[in-house]
Amino acid sequence: MKHLRFLNKYFYKYKWWIIPGIFFVIISNIFGVVPAQVIGHAFNLITENIQIYHLFAGFERQSIIYSLFSYSLFYFGAIVLVLYLIRGLFLFFMRQTIILMSRHIEFDMKNAIYAHYQKLSLGFYRRNNTGDLMNRATEDVNRVRMYVGPAIMYTINTAVLFLLIISSMYSVNATLATFCLLPLPVLVVTIYFVNTLINKKSEEIQQQLSRLSSFVQERFSGIRVIKSYVREDHTKKVFAGESEAYKKNSMGLVKVQAFFYPTMLLLVGLSTILTVYIGGKQVISGSITAGNIAEFIVYVNQLTFPVTMLGWVTTLIQRAAASQKRINEFLELKPDIVSGTMELKSFEGNIRFDQVSFTYPDTGITALKNVSFEIKKGQFAAIIGRTGSGKSTLANLMMRMYDVDSGNITIDRHPIKNLQLGPYRNQIGFVPQEVFLFSDTIKNNIAFGLDQVEQQEVEMAARNAAVYQNIINFDLKFETMLGERGITLSGGQKQRVSIARALIKEPGILIFDDCLSAVDTKTEEEILGNLGRIMKGKTSILIAHRISTIKNADVIIVLEDGQIIEQGTHQELLELNGSYKEMYQNQLLEEESTTATEL
The missing domain is CATH 1.20.1560.10 (ABC transporter type 1, transmembrane domain)
Known part of the structure; x- marks a missing residue:
């Protein structure tokens, strides 16, 4: 008893x-x-x-x-x-x-x-x-x-x-x-x-x-x-x-x-x-x-x-x-993540990692080792690396889904652990690698992060995510009901609806975790163009595999085995003749090979 x-x-x-x-x-x-x-x-x-x-x-x-x-x-x-x-x-x-x-x-x-x-x-x-x-x-x-x-x-x-x-x-x-x-x-x-x-x-x-x-x-x-x-x-x-x-x-x-x-x-x-x-x-x-x-x-x-x-x-x-x-x-389980008490009234978007290391507690896999970098307000930062290099872990730590084992993460020079969790996350637009849509209308999926929203705002977010034309082609348009996990939509459409869900919040920081992988090059360029206009003066972080997606970034961070091996602009990294240039050349060869095959 x-x-x-x-x-x-x-x-x-x-x-x-x-x-x-x-x-x-x-x-x-x-x-x-x-x-x-x-x-x-x-x-x-x-x-x-x-x-x-x-x-x-x-x-x-x-x-x-x-x-x-x-x-x-x-x-x-x-x-x-x-x-x-x-x-x-x-x-x-x-x-x-x-x-x-x-x-x-x-x-x-x-x-x-x-x-x-x-x-x-x-x-x-x-x-x-x-x-x-x-x-x-x-x-x-x-x-x-x-x-x-x-x-x-x-x-x-x-x-x-x-x-x-x-x-x-x-x-x-x-x-x-x-x-x-x-x-x-x-x-x-x-x-x-x-x-x-x-x-x-x-x-x-x-x-x-x-x-x-x-x-x-x-x-x-x-x-x-x-x-x-x-x-x-x-x-x-x-x-x-x-x-x-x-x-x-x-x-x-x-x-x-x-x-x-x-x-x-x-x-x-x-x-x-x-x-x-x-x-x-x-x-x-x-x-x-x-x-x-x-x-x-x-x-x-x-x-x-x-x-x-x-x-x-x-x-x-x-x-x-x-x-x-x-x-x-x-x-009886206590949350691993405990909210701080500080609320940032003005959100600039300066992010700093200082000697951050992290190991997943349930698997024992060390994802990051002594990672240090800084992303300043208004910068478009990109993170690239091979599978398992720790890219998504960086995004999860920025969102404070996990706490670091050692080192510090600061937002606007304040330790992330001191910030109130709800208000902090509410100022971030996050598009995860694994897109999840609810069994609801497209409109409600896009407006998920807001309590009240106008139809015009939903439509504008869809346009910025380059998915508006796809939606209006449905019989019920924005009232179209999605199946479980958004099965009604294609992979690219699901990614773009997820992007619209993040953009409608008008966040202070935007994090894309490899969410353009199922999108064609033309649509990707349209989304990035809209992103540059919407996030002007705000911090954007894009995790990607394709270098063509991130070559215009203000700073590119190259990860390998949980460590930063290179950092700089696209041109600076090419001049280093390191891993980034090798990846870039390999992707160029793949594109040329694909083009030749199609012809």
Whole structure:
């Protein structure tokens, strides 16, 4: 139960739902126990008046006794009916408080988990797959809701009912009550041992369900690759294997429950037998009446449902504990990136790296080693290098998606760690290497970074990104709905929509992380021309593979194995006769070869 202590704050928050709920539980159970006493009196009335009725056989008074007897039975029946109607009303109130409270807690928990997820850094998402994250925020939360709602409701209901019934039993006859409740210790021991199995199997089920969800989510996202390589049958077999493992774990839990419930019913049945046997002997000795036996049988039957529910409630609690443990694992994680307190009111755009080194914590790969450079306000800077040289890492560090291991990064001469994270990132236009578009309209994807935007602004951003003409060719134009991850668009169109999303913010710093790779040369020149006009006086950083893209940059940084090996303008780097010139010549040869092939 230690993992479920996390929920105490919610119980305190909704105490004015729990307290009336407990009150309604108590009242409903009182009106559930009293009918047993009424039935006991009615049974005594029947046994006593039947004898009197037979004594007056052949006399006129027999009809009068019959009328009184019928009226009394009707009276007792009406009382029982009214009592159960009142109980039903309070049961309704009980569910309207406790069950509704559980829905509010579910709502709060999902919001809290989602908000916490967004605070965690990129490293967290690199270490955990999407399916598992989704499962903890949905399926696990739902299992916890079943604990804070039905489980708690039935637990309180069972506890109150037990107290009322046991006290009523002992007030009638202690000996009969003791024998009637004799199977209860066996019940407690059974629950103790079964709980361990339920807890273990519940954790296994949740873990397997996360793996299954992750597998399905990943395969549906990569369906194009699966179809291209004709791997449908293979993925179907793997899915069947994962489903089989989930079924096996679930069936294991079902088998435990299948043993548990009949055992509960057996013990309740044993209580009934003991009641009839011991009660019969008590009636013969004159200690109790036959009506008391009827009353006790009603009590035992009233305990049957709570006792059988005890197994279900136990399962709910154990599964909720397993789920809450999984939820707590992530909620207890602290963000790697902590926002500073300084807010830059005027953003110039001076960027300085001073002996920066960085190693990815999840892979152990050293991406940067003692990197130092400076980009001044209004400069167009370019970063180039082979694959794996650390170019994208520089962009992620500028965005403060990660913190450096050593060295310092300053923005306008202020350490980046001291700046407020939200306002700082809001002044940067970032176009990542892996373009991601949402399943929404093109307009909303372009305007994603702004709360309010005019249609003219969206259209201007699209023009500047050289994607306007493509968009208006669609039937719904800017209202065209995109498929998952923007699958409706081609690779080049997705890149340009992503560029428009960054440009519409009119950022103080613009970072392009190799986002022109799927764009043809003519379109690239148009975008760069627009970029030069829009970002005039502002800092622009372009990460690229093609030298033709960056040759007009004010400063070009050449990376290799996480280190700066050359730095300068295009002409200066060519004069060095180093790696940059080698890359430039190789690309010229590739272009000439491509041109010759086309001719």
